[in-house]
Amino acid sequence: MKTVNQKHQSVDGKGIMLGRPAYTDDLADPSSLIIKVLRSPHAFARIKSIDTKKAEKLPGVELVLTHHDVPRVSFTRAGQGYPEPSPHDKFVLDEYVRYVGDEVAVVAAIDESVAEAALDLIDVDYEVIDPVLDFEEAIDHQSVVHPEEGIHEMFPIGFEPKRNIAASYAMDFGDLDNAFKASDVVVEETFHTQAQAHVMMEPHAVNARLDFQDRLLIISATQTPFHVRRILSQTLDIPIEKIRVIKPRVGGGFGGKQALHGEMFAALVTMKTGKPSKLVYTRQEVFESTYTRHPMTLKVKLGATKDGRLNVIDWHVLSNTGAYGEHALTVFMVAGSKVMPLYNKVDAGRFHGEVVYTNTTPAGAYRGYGAIQGNFALESAIDMLCVKLGMDPIAFRQKNMMREGETSPIFEIMGEGTAGTAMTMETCKLDYCLTRGLELIDWNNKYPRTTTEDGKIRSVGMALAMQGSGIPYIDMGAATIKLNDAGFYNLTVGATEIGQGSDTVLSQIAAEALGVPLNKVIVYSSDTDLTPFDTGAYASSTTYVSGNAVYKAAMKMREMLLDEAAVVFGVEGDDIDFDGATFKNKADGKTISLEQLANRITYNEDQKQLTATSSYVGTKSPPPFMAGFIDIAVDKDTGEIDILDYVSVVDCGVPINPKLAQGQVEGGIVQGLGMACFEEVKRGKNGALISHDLLNYKIPTNVDIKKLTTEFAESHEASGPFGAKSVGEIGIDTPPAALANALYNALGIRLTSLPFTAEKIIRALHDKEGEKTT
Amino acid sequence: MKVNLTINKRPRTIDAEPGDYLLDTLRRHNFLSVKRGCDAASCGVCTVLIDGKPTLSCSVLTARLENKEITTVEGERDEIEKFYAHFGDEGADQCGFCNPGLALTVISLKRTIQNPSDDDIREYIVANLCRCSGYVAQVRAIRRYLEETS
Amino acid sequence: MKIASLYRPKDVEDALKVSRESTDTVVFGGGAWLKLSPRLVKRAVLLDDMDLATIETSDDAIRVGAMCTLRMVETHDAIAAIGSGIIVQALRQVMGVGLRNIATVGGSVMGKYGFSDVLPPLLALDAKLMFADAGEVSLASFMASKKRMNDIMLYVTIPRTKSVGFFKKVSTTPLDFSLLNITVCKTRDRVRVVLGSRPGGAMHQDVTSRLDLNTIPDEKTLDDVVREVLDAIPLGQNVRASKLYREQLAKTYVRRGVKEVMSREG
Incomplete structure (x- = not known):
């Protein structure tokens, strides 16, 4: 292959580093009204009255909106396809505020200082309600987070708002009781995962204006421009054809920009005033008033026979969706559905639980999407089981893990809030990933522990992981390829570049299929007027789903080109060789170049525009797999950890762009390490965030990450474009379990509650020593 | 008040309020490479060079910059292109939001520290946060850039 | 801040007079941390031109002007030579270069921030402050x-006393604030331990009497030193660490620090 699986710089990186305007705030109309949002100081309250008169009188204030001024239409901000698996439990503005940071009122003014001054002039009389802050206490709590009328589920998801349950689910297969009875060893443990913040470097931003056709133009840092268009139309009762959404360059998303955040307010302000408006979130608003990862409590019970055969996986999961139920059911289900199939030989399994409302910052989509929580619990429990069995955790995994050509009943049972899709693993190089990883980390010389020269304990730990590649029968991506004179192409895709490199990767797929160098494909993405549809950048779908659409469109374009060349030569298409640059008549060896052909049909003869559009919807979701290994040194006197290396061996099929794929894995690993080591959304007693800025919410820095070793398994997924599967999320899943296992190997302590701060490690060590002496 | 300063080698007289920060001033004057990522001097994406030194533009009052020389990536095109040649090759760019600030910090590193070790590099750019790359590709790219252009 | x-x-x-006129007047160092305060400042006093x-x-001292940036101090060769370079080591861990090119010595001292990594090594080296009105004040009494x-x-x-740190x-x-910072400094006639970010402001304890300055202390002596420090300097809790964990850190690093400075020629 000439373009795919080759080294290529991204198509846009240089221009961005040179500072060319690209992001939402760079492109915003400079005359935009500035929008500021008055946010709730209470975790739970009802607005008894709200007086905006003083604010409205302030010179420079154009508009103040409260719940009295907006349509009473329930919706979900989740940014999913339709109908959504998330409950419609949100109003643009509401008389209830359900977390510290929830929206109370919206101000639009001529500049930031006037808008901020106006916020201070709004008088709100709150009836403060006892908040639900501990999600373990949420079900049937005396306070009901959503007491209001007019909210509903779109299809059955176990929605019981009066009990503070946003969604619930249960599934099982096989005979659980018998499977446990047949087990010689049973392990049961409860794991806790924390809320993590996305911390994409670009805060959420949106700019709205009315264009000269009197249509609403939204420029938004979003992962889902087509969903934004639909949800704005449905909720604000704007005809959908009157809305255009442009996604410019986006400075990172990680799921945090799948949802709608400022779009509703900017749309409303611009529709009501007729003037352009802009809302750029402060970092505090990003922390406080967008999303976090769903915190979960996961109770896992495993049973195995003494020869090391895993018989049964049984778990109950309680998940906290915060104040609104965005992604409540689906994140929760992924904790099972993208983890349990790793051990597909079990006789029985069960996965059940609830997703509850609390008065905290809502949880939403976040890279890993449940899989990281589930992976931490299951891969920790597997190591615990091995200790109890007296069996090597590597040998145990080799005996029980998924292999190529195999399947799992989970695929058919569990889908995206509904039943799933049966599938067999056409590619699964997990065995290679494991074996190669052991070599790269030098497992045999380091397991379970050694001592360093400076007296630290060095140890290794590992975990396996899988993810998916889009949602079968739901996620659709489409691409259009247009031939230009001189023989270069435009590729337009709905797929959403958010910094992960999809514009580059999709261009590479098109260039490879068309047989041209990458610079002959000019890509433009995510503009609801100009590009075909795509569900958006989520669910690890872009390379696989959108990539397949690009591939199909390119093959269609080739057919069209052959038809044109056939006219030139006076033969059938089959009688022509075409290498992407030159058409050759097999019979007489006569040639015409693509450039000549393109100019001919543009300017001279048989003039026409060639355009090929194709779309793709998956019929399965081939999982990428990986084995992750951590090498650490722990100071047993202080609990401080040095991360010496993290080895990832990944089966993502054929990496379309190996360097960008490596960046996806390594970026995921470091976010996962942040979650494993110290990242945590912290709240005070009243429910307000303590970790509301980057001084109090820390993410890993350059100094913390000295070495990452990343390799790809040789793998070719026949259903993917040029053999590719997804790679966007798989990297994040293993670090929590790998580190938990390494800490056990180092110190004999089993940490079950993330994150593993130095202080927690010391406390666990003290507890262990206390047990010894008593 | 009026402030006389130089932006990317061009002398300018700029109107500024007493409380204006350089980040806002620069963006208002269309130097859009300078990004805002936080409210608390803690992310690094707003980094510019003031008299050649990397500085968080979000935390410097414009009024204090009389006679200072401000440099943004718009004024370092040649050097940025050299750096990007390596950065792009390593696939270290991703979302790009932190890249202008990082690039200016790296250019300053090259001009102030001779033969830095990898640890020196990491320490110099530690406050240029990146949530995408996982960092190691950045350091590889910086090392190659320093080796080939110093 | 507005x-x-x-x-x-x-x-x-003039600066002194103006700064004392009203509580709405604030004297600026670099202004980076002041920016985070929500208050309205009617008048910001800038000492840039002074x-x-x-x-x-x-020969016997280094005088660092209040408006020097932390970066100026950290890159100064003579300062790097003091106390095994503890000032430089500490400064290099204050956020990033981009902030240290703004933050000033004066701002860092006058803020008396509990989390400060700047004050502890200065305290360990027994630095003195010069004020416009009050004249010379030892940093120790300023802190107390x-x-x-x-x-x-x-x-x-x-x-510039000969010292090991x-x-x-x-x-x-x-980039995080310290959970605890630990400074130990030995001069010809004194060994001083400073704990900062306790989470309150840095405090010091001289442990000279426990030690023979010419010999490497045994474990028992180190135990006594650690106990003396922990008895003298109260540690507390905040969102970053509990009191108990701070004590564990103090025990470990005071011990290591004292051992290290006592093992080296100063």
Whole structure:
């Protein structure tokens, strides 16, 4: 292959580093009204009255909106396809505020200082309600987070708002009781995962204006421009054809920009005033008033026979969706559905639980999407089981893990809030990933522990992981390829570049299929007027789903080109060789170049525009797999950890762009390490965030990450474009379990509650020593 | 008040309020490479060079910059292109939001520290946060850039 | 922070007078941390033009002007030579270069921030502060005083006594505030331990009497030193660490630090 699986710089990186305007705030109309949002100081309250008169009188204030001024239409901000698996439990503005940071009122003014001054002039009389802050206490709590009328589920998801349950689910297969009875060893443990913040470097931003056709133009840092268009139309009762959404360059998303955040307010302000408006979130608003990862409590019970055969996986999961139920059911289900199939030989399994409302910052989509929580619990429990069995955790995994050509009943049972899709693993190089990883980390010389020269304990730990590649029968991506004179192409895709490199990767797929160098494909993405549809950048779908659409469109374009060349030569298409640059008549060896052909049909003869559009919807979701290994040194006197290396061996099929794929894995690993080591959304007693800025919410820095070793398994997924599967999320899943296992190997302590701060490690060590002496 | 300063080698007289920060001033004057990522001097994406030194533009009052020389990536095109040649090759760019600030910090590193070790590099750019790359590709790219252009 | 007006005093007396006129007036160092305060400042007093950004070296001391940036101090060779370079080590761990090119010595001292990594090594080296009105005040008594110093700091004087030092910042990431910072400094006649980010402001304890300055202490002696420090310097809890964990860190690093400075020629 000439373009795919080759080294290529991204198509846009240089221009961005040179500072060319690209992001939402760079492109915003400079005359935009500035929008500021008055946010709730209470975790739970009802607005008894709200007086905006003083604010409205302030010179420079154009508009103040409260719940009295907006349509009473329930919706979900989740940014999913339709109908959504998330409950419609949100109003643009509401008389209830359900977390510290929830929206109370919206101000639009001529500049930031006037808008901020106006916020201070709004008088709100709150009836403060006892908040639900501990999600373990949420079900049937005396306070009901959503007491209001007019909210509903779109299809059955176990929605019981009066009990503070946003969604619930249960599934099982096989005979659980018998499977446990047949087990010689049973392990049961409860794991806790924390809320993590996305911390994409670009805060959420949106700019709205009315264009000269009197249509609403939204420029938004979003992962889902087509969903934004639909949800704005449905909720604000704007005809959908009157809305255009442009996604410019986006400075990172990680799921945090799948949802709608400022779009509703900017749309409303611009529709009501007729003037352009802009809302750029402060970092505090990003922390406080967008999303976090769903915190979960996961109770896992495993049973195995003494020869090391895993018989049964049984778990109950309680998940906290915060104040609104965005992604409540689906994140929760992924904790099972993208983890349990790793051990597909079990006789029985069960996965059940609830997703509850609390008065905290809502949880939403976040890279890993449940899989990281589930992976931490299951891969920790597997190591615990091995200790109890007296069996090597590597040998145990080799005996029980998924292999190529195999399947799992989970695929058919569990889908995206509904039943799933049966599938067999056409590619699964997990065995290679494991074996190669052991070599790269030098497992045999380091397991379970050694001592360093400076007296630290060095140890290794590992975990396996899988993810998916889009949602079968739901996620659709489409691409259009247009031939230009001189023989270069435009590729337009709905797929959403958010910094992960999809514009580059999709261009590479098109260039490879068309047989041209990458610079002959000019890509433009995510503009609801100009590009075909795509569900958006989520669910690890872009390379696989959108990539397949690009591939199909390119093959269609080739057919069209052959038809044109056939006219030139006076033969059938089959009688022509075409290498992407030159058409050759097999019979007489006569040639015409693509450039000549393109100019001919543009300017001279048989003039026409060639355009090929194709779309793709998956019929399965081939999982990428990986084995992750951590090498650490722990100071047993202080609990401080040095991360010496993290080895990832990944089966993502054929990496379309190996360097960008490596960046996806390594970026995921470091976010996962942040979650494993110290990242945590912290709240005070009243429910307000303590970790509301980057001084109090820390993410890993350059100094913390000295070495990452990343390799790809040789793998070719026949259903993917040029053999590719997804790679966007798989990297994040293993670090929590790998580190938990390494800490056990180092110190004999089993940490079950993330994150593993130095202080927690010391406390666990003290507890262990206390047990010894008593 | 009026402030006389130089932006990317061009002398300018700029109107500024007493409380204006350089980040806002620069963006208002269309130097859009300078990004805002936080409210608390803690992310690094707003980094510019003031008299050649990397500085968080979000935390410097414009009024204090009389006679200072401000440099943004718009004024370092040649050097940025050299750096990007390596950065792009390593696939270290991703979302790009932190890249202008990082690039200016790296250019300053090259001009102030001779033969830095990898640890020196990491320490110099530690406050240029990146949530995408996982960092190691950045350091590889910086090392190659320093080796080939110093 | 919102700033209504700026004032550039013509000299120190003017600065002092203006700064004492009203509580809405704030004297600025670099202003980076002040920016985070939600208050309205009617008048920001800028000392930029007062020639306070110089470092002067004499045989027995280094005089660092209040308006020197942390970066200027950290890159100064003579300062790097003091106390095994503890000042430089500490400064290099204050956020990033981009902030240290803004933050000033004066701002860092006058803020008396509990989380400060700047003050502990200065305290360990027994630095002195020079004020416009109050004259010379030892950093130790400045730190011990609960009173707000309504004065203009001109410079800090760091003695160039021969010394050996140890500095450790414990934090989750290099950009985080310290959970605890531990400084140990040995001069010809004194061994001083400073704990900062306790989470309150840095405090010191001289442990000279426990040690024979010419021999490496045994484990028992180290136990006594650690106990003395923990008895003398109270540790507390905040969102970053519990009291118990801070004590564990203090026990470990005071021990390591004392051992290290006692093992080296000073």
